Amino acid sequence: MKKHWGKKIVCLAMTLALMGGVLGGCGKDSSQEESDTYRIAMVGPLTGAGAQYGQAYQATLEILRDKVNEEGGIDGKQLEIDFFDDKQDPKETLNVANKIVADGGYVGVIGSQTSSCSMSAAPVLEKAGIPMISPQASHADFTKTGDYIFSLQMPNAYEQRKQVEWMIDFFDAEKIAIIYSNDDWGAQCVAATTATAEAQGVELVAAETFIPGQTKDFSTIVTKVKEADPDVIYLAVLYTDGCLLVPQMKQLGLDCQLVSANTLYKQEFIDVVGEDAEGIYIPNPFSTVDYTEDYEFIQKAYNEKTGNTIDPYVTCSYDALSLFIDALTEVGGDREAIKDYLMGVKNYEGCSGTFTFDEDGGTMKAIYMLHIENGQFVEQPDIVIEPEE
Numbered sequence: 001m002k003k004h005w006g007k008k009i010v011c012l013a014m015t016l017a018l019m020g021g022v023l024g025g026c027g028k029d030s031s032q033e034e035s036d037t038y039r040i041a042m043v044g045p046l047t048g049a050g051a052q053y054g055q056a057y058q059a060t061l062e063i064l065r066d067k068v069n070e071e072g073g074i075d076g077k078q079l080e081i082d083f084f085d086d087k088q089d090p091k092e093t094l095n096v097a098n099k100i101v102a103d104g105g106y107v108g109v110i111g112s113q114t115s116s117c118s119m120s121a122a123p124v125l126e127k128a129g130i131p132m133i134s135p136q137a138s139h140a141d142f143t144k145t146g147d148y149i150f151s152l153q154m155p156n157a158y159e160q161r162k163q164v165e166w167m168i169d170f171f172d173a174e175k176i177a178i179i180y181s182n183d184d185w186g187a188q189c190v191a192a193t194t195a196t197a198e199a200q201g202v203e204l205v206a207a208e209t210f211i212p213g214q215t216k217d218f219s220t221i222v223t224k225v226k227e228a229d230p231d232v233i234y235l236a237v238l239y240t241d242g243c244l245l246v247p248q249m250k251q252l253g254l255d256c257q258l259v260s261a262n263t264l265y266k267q268e269f270i271d272v273v274g275e276d277a278e279g280i281y282i283p284n285p286f287s288t289v290d291y292t293e294d295y296e297f298i299q300k301a302y303n304e305k306t307g308n309t310i311d312p313y314v315t316c317s318y319d320a321l322s323l324f325i326d327a328l329t330e331v332g333g334d335r336e337a338i339k340d341y342l343m344g345v346k347n348y349e350g351c352s353g354t355f356t357f358d359e360d361g362g363t364m365k366a367i368y369m370l371h372i373e374n375g376q377f378v379e380q381p382d383i384v385i386e387p388e389e
Contacts, residue, residue, distance in 0.1 A: 037080045038328050040321070041100045043093060043111030043121060049213035049240055050088035052268065053113045056306075056313040057135065058083050061110065063301045064321050074328045081321075086112055088213070090120035097121035101128040107333045108133070110320045113313070115139035115156070115184045122149045131339045133323060135316030135352075139184050143361035148339050150361040152316045152352055154285065156185060160192035162367060162385050163283045164234065167259045168200050170383075173231040177206035179221060179245065180236035186212075189236035189261070205230050212241055218248045226254045235260040243272040250276045259283070262370075267309040270375055280372045285365040286315055286353040288379045294322065295351040312352065319350035364388065 042061055044054030061081050068079050084100070086093040093112050100106055101124060109125055109132040112118045118137035125132045126146035134142065134149075138156035143149050153159075167173065178193045180186035190207050197204040205228035208221040222245075225233060233256050237245060242264050249258075258280045265284055270277050286295075295310075298318050302310050323342060331337035346356040353365035369383035 035077070035105075035333075037078045038074055038333055039080045039082065039106050040324055041082050041084060041096075041106045041109045041111075042317075043084045043086050043096050043100075043109060043117075044113045045088035045117075046083065046085035048087040048089075050113060050238070052239070052266075053136075053313050054085065054088075056308075056311070057111070057113070057317040059306050060298065060302060060314045060317045061321050063298065063305060064318060064325075067297075067301075068325060074325060075332075079325070082106075084111075086117055088112075088114060088117060090116045093117040093120045094124065097124040101125065101130065106130060107328065107335055107338060108324045110135065110317060110324070112137070115142055115188075118142055118151075119145070119184070122146070125149070129335050129339075131324075131327075131335055131342060133320040133342070135313065135320050139188060147343070147361070148335075150342055150357060152319055152350075152355070152363055154365055155362050156188040157192045158364070158388075159283075159285075159367070160189050160236075161196045162388075163259070163261075164193050164196040165200065166283070166367075166369075166383075166385055167232055167234060167281075168197075168202055171232050171257055173202055175203045175205045175228070175230045176232050176234065177204070177208075177225050177228055177230035178234045178236060179208050179210070179225065181212040181238065181241065182209045183212055186236050189234075193234060193236075210241070210245075212238055215241070216244060218245045219252060222249050222252045222254050226252065230256060232257045232259060234258075235264070237261070238263050239266045239269050242269055246273050246280075247276045257281075262312050265370060265377060266311045266313075267377075270372065270377075274375075277372045278374075282370040282372070282377070283367045283385070284312065284370050284379075285367060286312075286351065287368050288370070288377070289381070292349055292351060294318065298351060310351075315350070315352040319348075319352045322350065323348075 044057045046054040065079050065081050084096040113136050115137045118134040119142050122145040126148050131148045134151045136153050137151045138153040140155045140157050143151050180190045206225045260282050262284045265282050299310050327338040327341040331341050355363040355365050364387040367385035369380045370377045
């Protein structure tokens, strides 16, 4: 197994830049150097329709926080995390971001869970010079907000293109369809799917959308897709919506190969949907069989704490906090120096995959393929989509 802790490759030039960053800059927070704690804010949905995602973040961060503090903290300082509930509402995320800035004591922010919420907070945190790492925001414009904004999710336009290209090739599909959530993420998914279908010379026979967290009856959508008779259907849906959609597809006789975003990579999805989940392919940015020691640790600890298996919400939030811990260890609590450290991270062997932050703070990762078999997520050993240079 591979171990990544402390093995981030940062060039000498970046180290010198960090030394300069410690001396000054708009992101400087001298109070953190005087305090006996380092404070990080987590923003995500802890209540409402997306609560399971934010709660996965919270449980994960609590596990790693406690581990660090039990081992003596970061250079003798304890790690403190405050958890803010944005209810998966961009307006609430903006309110939380303003509270974080007004507090003045946070060295970094982890969150939010959706692109829409993350993009709501990003301009406020960028202006204040507070580093922000979103575990899941995939909108291409998110990390372009500024130098302090990072994401552990691949840009959606890129990831969706690679997944749809694989889908078309693997199933030798001539007609494809997509069902997607009516939000920023879903809009990018359908745009990338449309462009990829055209480029690959296949027909996009149906593109149906719904209101996430509100649509309960998918019968009209399912009927339209069934009439279009696609070879493969891509589901750009969150787990909660998938729990309603997939059984209704089966009930209405839509018997078609399904490929989903890794938002369905949650044990709770299989627990709810049961046999209807069988046969779905789910692209995933990290290997479940070739993993780091940190992956092994959080896999066991998360199951003991929650009773659930780990998923991308766990692995990405774990890596987000790990990155902040590494930065605090190397450069202390100066926020500009933390930002510079993150910009220099290369070939990071994280729980959520191996990645390098690009000039915009985004990531590229390999894509592995899971297949639901007998109620289990089974990684397909011969399918790996390597990241583009």
